[in-house]
Amino acid sequence: MAIQKSSAPTIIDVAERAGVSRATASRAMGGYGRIAESTVELVRKAAAELGYRPNEVARAMRQGRxxxxxxxxxxxxxxxxxxxxxxxxxxxxxxxxxxxxxxxxxxxxxxxxxxxxxxxxxxxxxxxxxxxxxxxxxxxxxxxxxxxxxxxxxxxxxxxxxxxxxxDDFSGTEAAVRHAHAMGHRRFGFLIAAEGKYGHSSERPALLISTVEDRINGFLSGCADLGIKARQQSWMFCEDNPRDSDQAVAKLLDQPKAPSVILTSNNDMALALLKTAGNRRLAIGKDISLITVDDSQWAAAMAPGITVVARxxxxxxxxxxxxxxxxxxxxxxxxxxxxxxTELIARGSVANLVMYPENEPENY
Amino acid sequence: MAIQKSSAPTIIDVAERAGVSRATASRAMGGYGRIAESTVELVRKAAAELGYRPNEVARAMRQGRxxxxxxxxxxxxxxxxxxxxxxxxxxxxxxxxxxxxxxxxxxxxxxxxxxxxxxxxxxxxxxxxxxxxxxxxxxxxxxxxxxxxxxxxxxxxxxxxxxxxxxDDFSGTEAAVRHAHAMGHRRFGFLIAAEGKYGHSSERPALLISTVEDRINGFLSGCADLGIKARQQSWMFCEDNPRDSDQAVAKLLDQPKAPSVILTSNNDMALALLKTAGNRRLAIGKDISLITVDDSQWAAAMAPGITVVARxxxxxxxxxxxxxxxxxxxxxxxxxxxxxxTELIARGSVANLVMYPENEPENY
DNA sequence: AAGATTTGTGAGAACGTTCTCGCAAATCTC
DNA sequence: GAGATTTGCGAGAACGTTCTCACAAATCTT
Missing domain, CATH: 3.40.50.2300 (Response regulator)
Structure with missing residues (x-):
């Protein structure tokens, strides 16, 4: 019976067992350089018998990758x-x-x-x-x-x-605004997750990550194209935590002329809106409309499904x-x-105001 | 001006610059062995000047970890x-x-x-x-x-x-059954995600992963404890894909005596149920009740919130x-x-049948 | 059949560290 | 102040590969 080695076999063990040099064994295993097919067989067999596996750290060391x-x-x-x-x-x-x-x-x-x-x-x-x-x-x-x-x-x-x-989040939010407008919406809210230590506020932070910048610019561009005036828009920036997002949603909804549709810059914000709307017994896609950035399985499965800007x-x-x-x-x-x-996926979370003439937005 | 080396500096470069040996430089950087504090300073300074960073691959190679x-x-x-x-x-x-x-x-x-x-x-x-x-x-x-x-x-x-x-998924599903029973439910459905190539079926697969086994056993144990008979239980096993899960949900709901509450073994199944229920205009927590294994942000944010077995x-x-x-x-x-x-988190997705005596389950 | 080329192999260096050992200098002991 | 101990450092091996080079044997060329 062979003597058991305590540590894993190395290429040297394989070489010895196959009766070749270290270099040859390495070539056989690595499949590089000149080497006879018969030698490859021999080395492979020895390697298999020993249960040899190349040490990738040593390999990385030598190869520099x-x-x-x-x-x-x-x-x-x-x-x-x-x-x-x-x-x-x-x-x-x-x-x-x-x-x-x-x-x-x-x-x-x-x-x-x-x-x-x-x-x-x-x-x-x-x-x-x-x-x-x-x-x-x-x-x-x-x-x-x-x-x-x-x-x-x-x-x-x-x-x-x-x-x-x-x-292309710019085009994504622009498309979202366009979609809501086509459905008859004229008052737009935007709930924007932003990093920082300021809780929540309607004041635009100096520094935002590029995705958020793009989403804001897309929103503004969409509004501008459609002739939506500043007083028809409202937004809140807030930190990505439950307390601030709940309060930010409340502030959006509690305005004198509340938005009929709210865009949310990410799923956390969408969930915050969902939660507050639920508490207030506001039905999504009916009493309040929602479009969020980023698709998810739950957005598709809910009733009604959430309209999203899918990335x-x-x-x-x-x-x-x-x-x-x-x-x-x-x-x-x-x-x-x-x-x-990006792709706008229309589901049921945006109410169709056009279908109900009595809901037609007042002169704006 | 010093000659720029093309590759990253090594401990040898540091040693040379500090005017000590390789071993001493290594000791100074690694903070091991005997070494004079003044030498450590010297080496550190040289390392900083060169922007030396130890090569972790070489280190791993030597240390064997x-x-x-x-x-x-x-x-x-x-x-x-x-x-x-x-x-x-x-x-x-x-x-x-x-x-x-x-x-x-x-x-x-x-x-x-x-x-x-x-x-x-x-x-x-x-x-x-x-x-x-x-x-x-x-x-x-x-x-x-x-x-x-x-x-x-x-x-x-x-x-x-x-x-x-x-x-402890066994206790988790057991608790779920107990909760639904306490809310007055007497007909239980269970929608179970399972791996395999059999689509969906009410036949229990031979081999299931342990979590699924535990959830099934917890379900059965809960039913047994509460005296819920076999004809009050129904289940479907199905692959984790939209087609099969939708059909499986349909089969559960379309039985002559459909369950009033459905447990789902994971979130995919819960979403499948949500989707089918939405299509059929069945309100969750009213027309059909749901408890799922695994909590999530959306389960908490939805209206009504989904009652879950949180892990x-x-x-x-x-x-x-x-x-x-x-x-x-x-x-x-x-x-x-x-x-x-695990922890049962009761939200609103389980209808309280006890509150409405007229809904009291028939003799079973 | 003699030179040129190709083929297959082995010896040994190299990758960048850390570790062991030995040794000289410094410090301690009484 | 002589021996014992401690301190600080350097030389060189080691980790497990791959790579370069050299060289002999085999094959090709004309």
Whole structure:
């Protein structure tokens, strides 16, 4: 009986058993360089008998590449972004032989910095980042200084030259306004999730992430195109927590001339609206209308279904991986700004005021 | 002006600049062994000037540990497990200085095998696995053979000795039945998501994952305790896809004596019920009652809120990490079967039949 | 059949760390 | 102040691969 080795067999053990040199065994296993087919067989057999598995850390060390990409993402559940994007990225990477090291920043710039540092130290071959803010980018630049490819997703960051994959939220909210207008709505509310320490307010914060900026600009552009005046619009910015969002909804609804339709900038806000509306016995799609950004299973399953601006999150992730791997395989690609189209999915949460002439909006 | 090195500085560069040996520089940076405080200062300064960052791959190679754990998980979104568990695990790991390599199996045993193999090859220090089936476990055993600690979460696997962290779904569904009974319900339906290739059926599949087994047994136990007879119960098993789940819901509702309350084994099934009920203009919590396993933001926000059996998914993940790291730090820990309590959260989706004597269930 | 080329293999360096060991200098002991 | 101990540091091996180079044997060329 053979003596059991306590630790895992290495290529040296395989080489010995096959009666060849370390280099030859490595070539046989790795399938590179010149090597006789008969030798390959021999080495394979020895490897199988020993249960040999190559040590990927040693391999990474020698080859200077880990076949691992780093993902720095904001883990916000309800927006159905974190999970959908993560799955898409993990699956796309796997299909190309890469694994994913995942880190969560919780929208915190310090955590983002640290996550990036750690991933670079771990020698990932490239990074996909959902930046937590558009304002700071020295840490992103430092990724590039370190020579690692970088792809930004979901949010743009000005001041840095890197490939980014985002969605056309401007057109999305514009389409939402257009849709509500076509259904006869003339008073628009907008409930906007925003980071910060100011609770909730109707005052536009100085600094917003690019998706939120786009959604606001799309809203304003849609209103302008349709001749909707400022006094027909109202909005609230608020932190993404239950207390503030509930109060923000209340403030929107309790205005003298309350909006008939409310857009929400993400699913948290939509849920806040749903909750407050429920408490007030306001029926969605009847007493109050709703359109939100980001589709979800529950938005489709509810009665009535929620009308949404759907964003192609899976494509976002898959394309990001594709672009990142392209840069890894052949450094020096041109940085691209890829913008994916959004889609308005009309369900039942927007009341059709046109059908009921008695509800026709007053002169505005 | 100094000559720019093209690649990242190594400890050798630091040593040279500080005028000490490689070993001393390493000691200074790593903070181990005997070393003079003045030398540490010197080396730190040199490292800072060069922008030196230790190569974690080389370090892992030498130390035989990567400070990385592998996560093998089933990415099913709607059950709010994948995202919540992943975030909890990533955050708990980070707090202890570990990173997470994530892989998705999509409930596929072949993918699970391959994922495990890859992660072991990448020399993760331990694995957390959500097993896709209870039937096969040789690949899990092979993790242990390789000497890597293993913690199972969410689902039990018989035939393998490993620490597992699960939730008490038996008591959860039992409590759900009890709650509905207390509200006056006497006809119970159960819509159960199950893996397989049989579409939907009222016949109990031979093999189910442990969570589903527990939920069924809890349902049956609750019924038995309350004296609910077999003819007052009906169930459907079905694959987790829209077509089958819709048909399964229809079959439950179209029985001669349809159930007044339906339990669903996960959120997908709950959404299927919601959708069909909406199409039929059945009001939840009035015309048809619903309790589902797993809480979610939308279940809380809807009007009426959905009554749920909430599972402590974050704790599940955090405890799994804790146990795994304990085993990594000190191998030879005793395998534990940790079962976390579930909680019934009553909202408005279960009609109170007791309040309306005229609705009192007929003699049964 | 002699030179040119191709093929298959092995020896040894290299990747960037950490660890073990040995040794000289500094400090302690009485 | 001589021996014992402690302190600080450097040389070199080690982790498990892959890669470069050299070289002998086999095959091709004309």
């Amino acid at each position: 880990t076949r691992t990409i780093g993902l720095v993402i904001v883990a916000d559940f309800t927006n159905a972004f974190f999970d959908r994007a993560t799955k898409a990225i993990v699956d796309a990477a796997k299909a190309r032989g890469y694994q994913v090291l995942i880190t969560n920043t919780d929208e915190d710039i310090a955590a983002e910095r640290q996550a990036i540092e750690t991933l670079v130290d771990k020698q990932v071959d490239g990074l996909i980042v959902v930046p937590s803010t558009s304002a700071v980018h020295d840490h992103l630049a430092s990724i590039q200084t370190s020579g690692k490819p970088l792809v930004l997703i979901d949010r743009r960051v000005d001041g840095i030259i890197a490939t980014s994959v985002t969605t 192609p999150v899976e494509s976002l992730g898959a394309i990001a991986v594709e672009k990142l791997l392209a840069e890894i395989d052949a450094p020096g690609q041109k940085a691209e700004k890829i913008v994916l189209p | 990567t400070r990385t754990i592998g996560l093998v998980i089933v990415a099913d979104f709607t059950n709010a497990f994948f995202d919540r568990a992943t975030k909890a695990i990533v955050d708990a790991a980070k707090a202890r200085g570990y990173q997470v390599l994530i892989t998705n199996t999509d409930e596929d045993i072949a993918a699970e095998r391959q994922a495990i193999e890859t992660l072991v090859d990448k020399q993760v220090d331990g694995l957390i696995v959500v097993p896709s089936t209870s039937a096969v476990h040789d690949h899990l055993a092979s993790i242990q053979t390789s000497g890597k600690p293993l913690v199972l979460i969410d689902r039990r696997v018989d035939g393998i000795i490993a620490t597992s962290v699960t939730t 402590p998914v974050e704790s599940l993940g955090a405890i799994a990490v804790e146990k795994l790291l304990a085993e990594i730090d000190a191998p030879g820990q005793k395998a534990e079967k940790i079962v976390l309590p």
